[in-house]
Amino acid sequence: MKPILEIADTFGIADKYLELYGRYKGKLDLRLLSDMRDRPDGKLVLVTAMNPTPAGEGKTLTTIGLAQALNAIGVPSIAALREPSLGPCFGMKGGATGGGKAQILPSEDINLHFTGDLHAITSANNLLAAMIDNHIFQGNALQIDPGRILWKRAMDMNDRSLRQIVVGLGDGNGQVHESGFMITSASEVMAVLCLSEDADDLKRRLGRMVVACNMSGEAVTAAQIGAVDAMTVLLKEAIKPNLVQTAEGSPAIVHGGPFANIAHGCSSVIGTKAALKLAKIVVTEAGFGADLGAEKFFNIKCRQAGLTPDAAVLVVTVKALKYNGGVPKAELDKPNPAALEAGLANIRRHLENIGKFGVPVMVAINHYADDPQDEIRLVTEACRRMGVRAELSDVWAKGSEGGLEMARALQDILRGEPSRYAPLYPEELDIRAKIEAIVREIYRGKGIKLSAKAEAKIRELERLGFGRLAVCMAKTPYSFSDQATLLGAPDNFTVQVRDVTLSAGAGFIVAHTGNIVTMPGLPKSPAAERIRLDERGEVDGLL
């Protein structure tokens, strides 16, 4: 690793803008953004993927490797990534820092406490929760209905026992009511931080968050609780983008990590905008497959932030194609060109969808050592027939060298027809019509079915003036449909919308399909049992 000051220096970041967290991590002062206001922006590239499978697609890996490869061919590039949540590392997820020769470093630090952003978000979330309950305890001037406290507590830990709890038991401990914890990345505070333009915007958004209903059924906001300024103080460092480096010493901005189901799953707007001022090409990613990640990146993040994505890269693997063609996980290593052909329907649909946003796209085939050569050829040719360029990416094994073809292909695309990016639906559409637009145009279902509860809540949200907000779909990532087992390119399905909830600070309405778990649990044998410091004091077992 190079000192982070050196990495910053090569991208023209003066020392005064970098606050060090050890030798290898830094935070960028927000004055850097205002001081760079007049610089031209670089190109913005989204790395997204086909529907995820148990085999792993390597989206973060490809994002890092592509940025490394672009730098290797002389194009100053920055990877703009989400920061990992600590909790799941102790469950079974492993880290979220890429792998092999396409990693961000120091990976253990990034996967653990990093620069404390998630802890700060946890604190801000829980200060608000404590102030709501304290408000009720101290007289309840706002007439909050204890049965309709919407705000939950947060913890960056996988702890299923905290999903549904009763608080306030015992004498003098406040109002008894049902509550629960979500994992910190699922907190609206995380989504708000990631969508904010600056500290003022952060404060405004925090203030708009709806935390409860009063006895008359009206919304009570965080601003009314009086928590917003103190929350902003708790978040004053967390809002600054983090600078680290890739395994090849190029810069990466790793900032914010909202859930990709009940939130929008993209790294921070501030981090992305800083990267655009510093680099010729910014490579960023979005959670899950393109049906969720790219859709939200385009319809929520880019629309809100006024960003224009210049190109997209769809990550595929031959294993994931075979899986989507019907092959069970245990048999993915065996050649099976017929299943692969069947699975191509999945990526065809994602490519068409990205086209609907007017964004040029290419395919990156993330290479596994045991992939049959002729299956790779099959994918490449099929993409060519679809009019899309596909390149092999071998960045795990070879770093930038394994991504040179991909980087050159991307450059060609960026030099070609410019992006005609536009969101899928206008803000003016009513909430139901927005959900239908996504389901029909992106998922290709025949329609939606709203539960009675969802229907009533939509009416109420529109009455309260929230009808113009974007829709954030909470859906299984494994299928275009709302049923995890419908692989490939299913159609003729109806999406069941069970509930809708408001994230007024983040600026979207979440449409819940199926049961979305916002607090994971630990598995039978959690990774925590194997994570340790080795003899040299290094972390072992985390990745």
Added chain:
Amino acid sequence: MKPILEIADTFGIADKYLELYGRYKGKLDLRLLSDMRDRPDGKLVLVTAMNPTPAGEGKTLTTIGLAQALNAIGVPSIAALREPSLGPCFGMKGGATGGGKAQILPSEDINLHFTGDLHAITSANNLLAAMIDNHIFQGNALQIDPGRILWKRAMDMNDRSLRQIVVGLGDGNGQVHESGFMITSASEVMAVLCLSEDADDLKRRLGRMVVACNMSGEAVTAAQIGAVDAMTVLLKEAIKPNLVQTAEGSPAIVHGGPFANIAHGCSSVIGTKAALKLAKIVVTEAGFGADLGAEKFFNIKCRQAGLTPDAAVLVVTVKALKYNGGVPKAELDKPNPAALEAGLANIRRHLENIGKFGVPVMVAINHYADDPQDEIRLVTEACRRMGVRAELSDVWAKGSEGGLEMARALQDILRGEPSRYAPLYPEELDIRAKIEAIVREIYRGKGIKLSAKAEAKIRELERLGFGRLAVCMAKTPYSFSDQATLLGAPDNFTVQVRDVTLSAGAGFIVAHTGNIVTMPGLPKSPAAERIRLDERGEVDGLL
């Protein structure tokens, strides 16, 4: 503020041992301690106080000011302090970084997330809690009794609603059971971190912590849960002492902040030992008055760590003396020599007590601008009659200049009769006798009364082999007795021991007198409502 690298440099700490957290905060690499192994230790001075009163005594202030003054007269000195808890800053406590011209800086950072130590402790505490519940959920191989889970969750926030909760409700969310949160500084993990000699000792202590009972009534430890290595990983940075500076640019090591009731209330052993290698004089403090703080510092911290305190400074104020002489808070500003005389009984007893540990002592009269001159003289003369030197400390208004007399007096003491420090009771005494020793010798009560529960638990703890552990008293800080309103120097009282609990990792048994709140609540008008970022982006309202 000077860059922290410069502060480190003046005390001979090479750059390689300092990990920066911004320009003004650093963590000391633990290799520094081993590399300094052969250096002689400096002198260790405890700053303690008379019984605290609502007027505030200024113990942290005096500790910082004394270290500044020692440096000003050419004696390289370090203040070794506890780190503040974030939660109470949003309640009504204000910061814990001194004040006026005797502060540690950057005070806002130190009072907020600082270097993330408390967040790391929270994470380690809650990982263990999640793993216990997950163990039960996944089959309960250890046969843990869900009704006897002793381990609580932690949060660094004042949130009374979390004191007593029910977790695991709902389908698939684990075993339903009662639980609760304590504030992070009350977690045994905090006490363990503060008493550990190094990372190996930390791991051993974490492993010994008793977290539950099994169906046969036997203790289940954190080691049996398999959580210890992962907890050690989470704490690998938190165990490193933090270096900051005083308002006059002298160094301060601020590390660890355990509760002073259910824990021992002293900063970390590692931080104290590092300071002793780096400075001629180390000035440290302990929570609450000398009846709790000094007693635990001598009997728990110094005994466990093999430290020899060379002197003690008892902080008093004329206001606190008058309060202990019966004057209500609202009238403390008025002259009242008679009440002051009566209050002197309080400091007389503390001075005698410190003498019982064989430690030379002096008095520091922390000066308030409106203190009557003749009342100060009264205190000085009374101390002289007791054979103890008393000096005025005006470090809040004047910094080191206001502490020169105090610093010189301390030097005289350190040059005089050497300390004959010894703990008050031998480890071999049984638990009941240890509690009695403290109550008779330090509090001056006529004896103790154990509840039936406490009696039964003592028998059980002795049967399980924990009888040799030290006793950690959880008692009101406001009185020598267990009744907060018995001011001055009460006697003839009996201390009621309601319960005893085991902190096997920390190495003590907590004797609970009265109700000790381990999770504070927010007041009617919490400080959080007034804490904000001002126009320049600076924190306002925190101190």
